[in-house]
Amino acid sequence: MAPHSLIAGLFGTLLLAIPTQASILGQRVSDASEAGVPLFKSETFQLTEKSLRSLKHSQKELFGFQSDNASANADGSAKCRLLPGDKAWPSESTWSELDRALGGALIKTVPLAASCYPSWPEYDSAKCTTVGDDWEVSYMHAADPASIMWPLFEGRSCLPTSMNTSSTCTIGGYSSYAVNVSSVAQIQLAVNFARNSNIRLVVKNTGHDFNGKSTGAGALGVWTHNLKEIEYIENYNGASYKGAAVKMGAGIQAFEIYEKAEELGFTAIGGEGKTVGVAGGYVLGGGHSPMSSMYGLAADQVLALEVVLADGTFTTVTEETDPDLFWAIRGGGGGTFGVVTSVISRVYPKVGVTVSTFTFTTGTGVSADTFWEGVRAYFSYFARFADAGTYAYFWILNLGDDSYEFMMNPFFAVNHTVAEFTALIEPWVNDLEALGITVTPNSTYYDSFLPGWEAGFPLEEIGLVTMMTGSRLFPRENFDAKLNETVEAVRTTVGLGHSLLAFNMKTELQDGFPDNSANPAFRESLMHAITSTTWDSNSTTAEINSTIYDLTYNVLDKWRATCPESGAYMSESDILEPNFQQAFYGTNYARLFKLKQRYDPDGVFYAPTGVGSEYWNVESLDGLPDQNGRLCRV
Missing domain, CATH: 3.30.465.10 (Uridine Diphospho-n-acetylenolpyruvylglucosamine Reductase; domain 3)
Known part of the structure; x- marks a missing residue:
């Protein structure tokens, strides 16, 4: 915000210089850590009681720790978080004071696509073209302090003009400000300022979450992306x-x-x-x-x-x-x-890996029923493949007119040579041959993980604003006693025009590892499956909500019915997942909720579908399940 030349001196000797950085409120501490590994340099510059001691009362109300702060906002009693324009919203001079304390690390949000709109000072037609061309490239959004990978959940408030039917650009559901973090002190300042000022707080690294957890209207963002040690x-x-x-x-x-x-x-x-x-x-x-x-x-x-x-x-x-x-x-x-x-x-x-790709489709001699028998055969080997330590990423697509395509892209066979991989999948290949389905695997061995991973997995694209996804973790039982039921549920989904993207893997907790709060459904799962729904870019809010409802309660209900005790992976899921507490956290939720009340009783940290989020609601301005609206207690 403020140029570095104006930052010096506001807090006198309490602003201690960090090499290569402007002055930040805080002080250097020992690098000793109870983890037994020294703190990173960025972690040794911290906000401390000593660095706060000589501040004016008004400054301490802004930046002080919760235990020391007697301000009205510090008790978390306010019903709603503030938005720009509210009477109590911090003034420009207050934001400037925060920026000085942060050493000039405060960034006022300018949407990535603002260059496409003459109403913004950043208007630049050449840059707009570049942003539009690269809009689906995830690197661009990860490198921005506010942008997220699924702009649907921000509120579609500022899209490249080639995608925007409203021809307007606003901040919308993006955070209003973000802190470009380079030290622990800056995070502490951001957390304290947001809590003490009743501002929504979000945390963003890359913005990769499917449900927009790192964005929110009026929020102060903690952007950790540059902590690269x-x-x-x-x-x-x-x-x-x-x-x-x-x-x-x-x-x-x-x-x-x-x-x-x-x-x-x-x-x-x-x-x-x-x-x-x-x-x-x-x-x-x-x-x-x-x-x-x-x-x-x-x-x-x-x-x-x-x-x-x-x-x-x-x-x-x-x-x-x-x-x-x-x-x-x-x-x-x-x-x-x-x-x-x-x-x-x-x-x-270091471990070697064989990476293999192949496809099969309906066509001459392969009817739709035969195709799905081939899929059923694959599902029947899920336990064999996962127990061998492999990971498969595959698609099943509806090509129209009762035609389908299966794409293995890729089969990632860790610790398998090509010969070992070929032997592993031979029973399935034989089953396909017996059905009249021929596959020709393109298999290559790499002697370490990185080149195999680079060859096997393409750069991910960002989510479309005309698409929403949902998922399910299918347990081992579904590929044994419930195999037919599972295949039928997947076939129904794809038959209705919804693509299947799925992973065959197991995610068991290894012997001797300490337990954690990861969804217990992961421990029994052999398939993490994702599907999606779409709508036209000019669809009304009512039409979009109807399409979303159909995905949540009709399409995904067929999956849930095959494994009602299982759940879904919270980071790649339907934001409207019914009973998200059970679906994303299972039997861990009650304990997690109690711990949330211990460590964050005032809800400083809110994320959609997060622990305790049922006691908050975003009053979305467009009526969609996004973060473009005021965050209030229920």
Whole structure:
């Protein structure tokens, strides 16, 4: 906000300089951590009682910790969070004061597509063309402090003109401001300011969540994307694990940790998608991985976390220091218990992988019934394939006129040579041949994870504003005693024109790993399946809501009926999932809710479908399930 030349001196000696940064309110502390691994440099600059001590009362009301703040807003009693234009909304001078305390790291949101609109000072037709051309490229949205991967859930308030039927651009459901975080002190300042000022707070790394958890109208965003430190730990020494580990800053993405693993000769557990933020909401929500059938969820790998809590304090969370929070934060959802600045996770030896792609379709000699018999045969081998440690990413598409296509894209056979992979799938291939279906796998062996992953998984695109998704975790029983019922439910879905994108994997908690709060449905699952629905770009709100309702209560109900005790993966799900507490958290919800009241009783951290979110509601301006509206207590 303010230029760096105007930042110096507001708080005198309490603004301590960090090399290569402007002055930030806070002070340098020891790098010692109860995790047994030194804090990153970004974590050693913190907001402390000492740095707050000489502030004026009004300044301490803005930036002070909850335990020290006697302001009316600090008790969390306000019914609704403020929005710009409200009488109590912070003045421009107050936002400038925050910016100075942050060392110039406060960013006033300008939507990515503002360059397309003459009403915005940023109007630039050439830049607008670039933004429009790259709109579905996830890297662009990850590198923006406010943009998210699924703009439907922001409120579609500022789209490239080629996509926007309203020809308007507003801030809408984007956060009003964001803090470009480079130190713990800045996170603490943001959390304290939002809490003390009754401002909605959101946390964004990449904005990858399917339901827009990192955005919200009128919010102050904590943008952790640039916390990119990585440290390999050859001999981690913890209570339940001794061995190789890696410490990752909250901004580390999948491609970055995989490149580091390739460089140093280890294998890390991270997302399938290239731009997924591994140490952010991904790991906190569970996190499935191409390595999951061998080692479980990303959340299972976590050994320690450094976290800023809702009261503004910074703490180390391990199995020994805080067993309850250690259990809850690993799987209980991002943006729920605190802002994670880094995680320490297990890593594994280098491993080879065979990557294979192939397809089959209806056509000459292959009727629709025969096609689905081929799919049924595949489903019958799910346990065999997952138990062998493999991970498969596949599509089933409706081509129209009772025609279908199956796409294996790819079969990711960890720790299998091509010959071993060929032997593994031979029974299924033989079943297909007996049905008159011929497949020709294109299989390549890679001697480490990174090149196989790069060859197998394309760069993910962002979600469309004319599409909504839903998902289900199908347990092992569905591919044994309930096989026919499961195949029929999937066939009905695809037959109605809804594509199937699915993963065959298992995500069991490994022996000797400490328990966590990840959805218990993961532990029995052999398929994470996703489907979607679409509507025309000029559809009315009533038409869109009708289409969404059909997906939630008609299409997905057929899936739920096959496994009513199971659930869904919260990060890739239907935002309107009925009884989300059971679907996303299962039997863990009651304990998670109690811990939410302990660590964040005032709801500083709110995320749609998050723990405790049932006591809040977003008064959406467009009547859709997005974050473009005031956040109020129910």
